[in-house]
Amino acid sequence: MIHLGLIGYPLTHSKSPRLHQEIALLNHIEIKYDLYPLNDISEVKTLIKQLKEGLIKGFNVTIPYKESVISYVDQLTDIAKKIKAVNTVYIKDGKIIGDNTDYDGFKYLFESFHDKSYQEIAILGTGGAALACYHVLKDLGYHPLMVSRNKVMASNQVFDQVLSYEDLYKRHVDLIINATPIGMYPKVDQSPLELYYVQDKAVIDLIYNPDITLMMKHAKRAINGLGMLIVQGIVAQNRFIDKTSDLDLYIKQLKGVNL
Numbered sequence: 001m002i003h004l005g006l007i008g009y010p011l012t013h014s015k016s017p018r019l020h021q022e023i024a025l026l027n028h029i030e031i032k033y034d035l036y037p038l039n040d041i042s043e044v045k046t047l048i049k050q051l052k053e054g055l056i057k058g059f060n061v062t063i064p065y066k067e068s069v070i071s072y073v074d075q076l077t078d079i080a081k082k083i084k085a086v087n088t089v090y091i092k093d094g095k096i097i098g099d100n101t102d103y104d105g106f107k108y109l110f111e112s113f114h115d116k117s118y119q120e121i122a123i124l125g126t127g128g129a130a131l132a133c134y135h136v137l138k139d140l141g142y143h144p145l146m147v148s149r150n151k152v153m154a155s156n157q158v159f160d161q162v163l164s165y166e167d168l169y170k171r172h173v174d175l176i177i178n179a180t181p182i183g184m185y186p187k188v189d190q191s192p193l194e195l196y197y198v199q200d201k202a203v204i205d206l207i208y209n210p211d212i213t214l215m216m217k218h219a220k221r222a223i224n225g226l227g228m229l230i231v232q233g234i235v236a237q238n239r240f241i242d243k244t245s246d247l248d249l250y251i252k253q254l255k256g257v258n259l
Contacts, residue, residue: 003055004240005034007044007069008062012037013185013209015259016060019233022257026250029241041068048072051091058090058240060233063181066102066128073098083135084158085128088236099239102132105232106206108251110136113204113223118175122147122168124192126159129206130179134159145173169197176219178205183213191215230254 002024006016017033024031036059038044044065050056061069066085070076073086074095080086086098106129122145123133130146137144146159147168163171182192184207195218205213206225216222234250237243 002029002031002057002241003034004031004057004237005036005047005059006062007036007038007047007059007065009037009039009064011035011062014062015208015229016062016233018259019229019254020237022254022259023234023237023250026253027237027241027243027245038065041065041072044069044072048089048096051089051096058088058236060236061087061089063127063129070098072096079103079135083128083131085131087128087132087232088239090239092242097239099236100132101232101235101239102129102228103136104235105228105230106133107136107140108231108247109204109223109225109228110140112227113202114175115202118202120171120173121145121175121177122163122173123177123179125179126150126162127179130177131158133177133179133206144177145171165193169194173201175202175204176215178203178207178213178215181207183207183215185209189214191218226259227251227255229259 020033047059066087069086075097077099080098080100083100086100087102088099090097121142123130124147126146126148134144146162148162178192180192182190188210191214198215198219200220203216203219203222205216207213208224208226208229234245238245
């Protein structure tokens with residue numbers, strides 16, 4: 001039995017336990033996947049200790065700890081170092097490794113949805129998920145606009161250009177990527193943007209609960225973040241068990257599962 005888990009807060013409606021159980025079936029392994037709703041990132045020390053002792057194999061990281069967990073790992077992978085955010089923690093050669101599979105997940109989601117006419121792209125939010133989206137787009141040759149309610153703080157990060165929401169409303173963009181939790185269950189009546197603004201635009205909403213967010217309902221074309229969740233989960237479990245999976249085959253199998 002392989003022990004895995006997820007840290008974050010809150011975790012009440014997480015799909016990760018079911019997702020990882022389904023991935024484990026494809027990997028022909030038996031796992032136990034626990035939720036660890038931490039009130040403070042310092043509580044991760046217990047899991048780090050268990051990881052070093054071999055009691056758990058690794059854990060995933062979600063909001064709001066993708067950046068603060070970095071202080072507790074021994075080494076970052078190149079992609080996590082670049083993004084400055086971690087969503088996967090495991091042990092390798094006696095060292096606690098911080099990795100980022102959100103990059104893989106968003107790259108898959110973007111490439112499966114993207115249209116060549118989408119040249120002006122805005123990312124809402126500046127947290128760990130937004131950082132992954134930003135670096136994927138930069139690596140693909142785009143120059144995304146970052147949109148933040150705290151423009152000054154966000155400007156101190158790696159981004160080329162940061163706008164306030166007021167600034168965004170004065171500009172045209174082709175594609176909006178929501179990397180904030182606004183609109184997530186149970187607050188399904190909320191939207192990060194005024195709905196009139198998205199009516200002629202495409203939207204990638206990284207939220208996957210609900211399946212269709214309020215903003216997605218009003219967009220010209222939209223997709224949720226379930227595909228990103230699935231891919232980052234497959235790649236994360238690969239890291240935990242030191243395996244390389246047939247990504248396309250696994251995605252096809254998992255898309256038919258009710259998560």
